[in-house]
Amino acid sequence: MSAVALVYTLFGSREAATRIARQLVEERLAACANLLGEATSIYEWNGAVDTAAEVPVLFKTAPARRDALMARIAELHDYRVPAILALPVDAAHAAFARWVDDRTG
Template identity: 50%
Template structure:
């Protein structure tokens, strides 16, 4: 993994804080994410199968290099309870060079 490998913030919603914790812990243990920030207790309002739904959820913000995103995405889908989990990768336009190097080092294969 080269230093130019861009860092991504990956936003994922989960059914509850326990699921977010389980997924986040697994991804860090498996070196697919450098860290996982859990954001419990929000409400999602969305359209699903033709009806407006409203559910309590939790969210994760994961940090990983772009080169690890596909493996991370596949693992999230395998661990997730949703048929269609929200997995959004957002590029970090800039950041502290030492922190970004740390992120890369944490997921080195």
């Protein structure tokens, strides 16, 4: 089992992604967040296929904080049904895992 958990989500703007990522790091639910390059999402919503630009964000946290982080993202997110996914981590560098634990503990 890894000492690091990854949580992935998408936001509708870089501003929202930055604001929420900063807040979650300040709240110590995430040790850090990586805002990735703009992605194009194609999805079905309300019976129609749509396309939107979104900003993927990858959060790193301690496994014990993962569920609280996911719940808080859902509270802060402006999407009615945000994609919030916990990604499996097989291993983490020990020093990095300690840093994550220190930041979120």
